[in-house]
Amino acid sequence: xxxxxxxxxxxxxxxxxxxxxxxxxxxGYDRTxxxxxxxxxxxxxxxxxxxxxxxGLDHYCWICLNPKEAEDLSLAEEVLKIIxxxxxxxxxxxxxxxxxxKNSRNELKVFERHVDLAARREELILxxxxxxxxxxxxxxxxxxxxxxxxxxNPGRVVIDHVEEHTIELVLDAGFWAGMxxxxxxxxxxxxxxxxxxxxxxxxxxxxxxxxxxxxxPLAVPRAALEMRLRGHDLREIDKLVFANPLKxxxxxxxxxxxx
Amino acid sequence: xxxxxxxELYFMEARSKVIDLAAFLDRLDRAGNGKDxxxxxxxxxxxxxxxxxxxxxxxxxxxxxxxxxxxxxxATTKAASGAWPGxx
Numbered sequence: 001x002x003x004x005x006x007x008x009x010x011x012x013x014x015x016x017x018x019x020x021x022x023x024x025x026x027x028g029y030d031r032t033x034x035x036x037x038x039x040x041x042x043x044x045x046x047x048x049x050x051x052x053x054x055x056g057l058d059h060y061c062w063i064c065l066n067p068k069e070a071e072d073l074s075l076a077e078e079v080l081k082i083i084x085x086x087x088x089x090x091x092x093x094x095x096x097x098x099x100x101x102k103n104s105r106n107e108l109k110v111f112e113r114h115v116d117l118a119a120r121r122e123e124l125i126l127x128x129x130x131x132x133x134x135x136x137x138x139x140x141x142x143x144x145x146x147x148x149x150x151x152x153n154p155g156r157v158v159i160d161h162v163e164e165h166t167i168e169l170v171l172d173a174g175f176w177a178g179m180x181x182x183x184x185x186x187x188x189x190x191x192x193x194x195x196x197x198x199x200x201x202x203x204x205x206x207x208x209x210x211x212x213x214x215x216x217p218l219a220v221p222r223a224a225l226e227m228r229l230r231g232h233d234l235r236e237i238d239k240l241v242f243a244n245p246l247k248x249x250x251x252x253x254x255x256x257x258x259x
Numbered sequence: 260x261x262x263x264x265x266x267e268l269y270f271m272e273a274r275s276k277v278i279d280l281a282a283f284l285d286r287l288d289r290a291g292n293g294k295d296x297x298x299x300x301x302x303x304x305x306x307x308x309x310x311x312x313x314x315x316x317x318x319x320x321x322x323x324x325x326x327x328x329x330x331x332x333x334a335t336t337k338a339a340s341g342a343w344p345g346x347x
Contacts, residue, residue, distance in 0.1 A: 102334035132339035
């Protein structure tokens, strides 16, 4: 989706959320011009931070052309021209969520163009990996493309939506791994905590899906509860839901710790 | 976490999911016969649960995944179906 509801923001703040990081996403339809992206990027950088602030929530975002709209190369090039001015905005943490959706050649070209932009500007990168049957192949293509660019520091890249069959690919290559939590269909809180127990808690974070399908704004607090029910102590929980994201995001000079 | 605690926290949920799966397959049968790559993939994935070996979740995900390595010529849809149509 392109915006949290007011109820979502209120629930998140009530549950203890301090900061929200919103990646540039697909609007539910393909935008027909770069102007459509320009307007959306204004929403992310101008209006949404003010909306979130009314609830005491710090709002940051990531800017890009989402991989779902990357098949049209000429449109992608137009959008890439307007992205740099938005990367300079005070609430923009970097380039994202770039990546692949159906693992096509054009998607890969547009992904590499975004990576080049991020490398030239030394921006943090947030990567979307494809869903379901496309995730394994897409994650491999993404990791290979990032490793092939010597300018990319894996410690400044988070590869999101990992699951049990892709998490090792990401962590072994030195990247941060994001586990996106869904109430159904993809990674649940229980499975995310399984992965933490198996792979450790370094370079890992959890985030709540904000998708067009069913998603829960309180997914991260619920995952914290899942950890507590399993006997993880408060320090371990804090590392996953607060310290790790803080460590990664603090690599951006624009990010301010809420503490 | 102890084995008892795992059972206490998750057995009922797992039981419910197995029954949901069984009911889904019954529902599908009542809707008529026919082949579908997604159902074939589901039956293949179910075998991963029965061999007593570890990493079942990972192996189920792998069995449902596109194993090819070359990018597609073009994306003709945005959605994923949950199983790879090219599986034999």
